[in-house]
Amino acid sequence: MPCWTSFAPPAAPPTVYRALDFLQQQDLVHRVERLQVFIGCDEEAAHSHAAQFLICRTCGAVDEVDDHAIAVALGHSAAAKGFTPAYATVKVEGTCAACVAAPAAWSMIASG
Numbered sequence: 001m002p003c004w005t006s007f008a009p010p011a012a013p014p015t016v017y018r019a020l021d022f023l024q025q026q027d028l029v030h031r032v033e034r035l036q037v038f039i040g041c042d043e044e045a046a047h048s049h050a051a052q053f054l055i056c057r058t059c060g061a062v063d064e065v066d067d068h069a070i071a072v073a074l075g076h077s078a079a080a081k082g083f084t085p086a087y088a089t090v091k092v093e094g095t096c097a098a099c100v101a102a103p104a105a106w107s108m109i110a111s112g
Contacts, residue, residue, distance in 0.1 A: 020038055023038075024038070027041055028040065028041050029041060030051045030053070030064065030089070032053055032055070032062060032089075032091070033089075037062075039053075039062055039064070041064065050070070050071040050074070050087070050088040050089070050090070051064065051088075051089045051090070052064065052065040052066065052067060052070055052071075052089075052090040052091075052092075053065065053089070053090070053091050053092065054092050054094070054096070055091055055092065055093045055094075056093075056094065056095055056096035056098075056099055057093050057094065057095060058095050058096070058099040059096065059098070059099050061096050061098070063096070070090060071088065074088050074090070075088075
């Protein structure tokens with residue numbers, strides 16, 4: 001057990017959620033509802049951007065994408081339908097490069 005836990009009691013859930021809400025309002029974290037997690041905002045991404053995530057179904061890795069063209073295309077599609085979006089989150093589920101490469105690596109080891 002880390003030594004810092006002896007100095008402070010564990011934070012109560014309301015305190016943690018207030019902190020996460022604050023970080024989300026500051027565009028420092030994103031909530032990925034599909035996984036019920038918060039992840040830190042990509043340092044290179046411009047803040048106040050539409051969130052776009054690549055979610056690996058095999059290992060659960062989440063990678064943030066900051067592609068302005070995706071946000072613009074989604075905005076145009078919404079406008080064409082007369083819809084005014086408040087916020088957009090794009091989640092793409094699939095298999096990450098590491099998981100795609102893993103079976104190939106194992107088959108090379110087995111045949112070697």
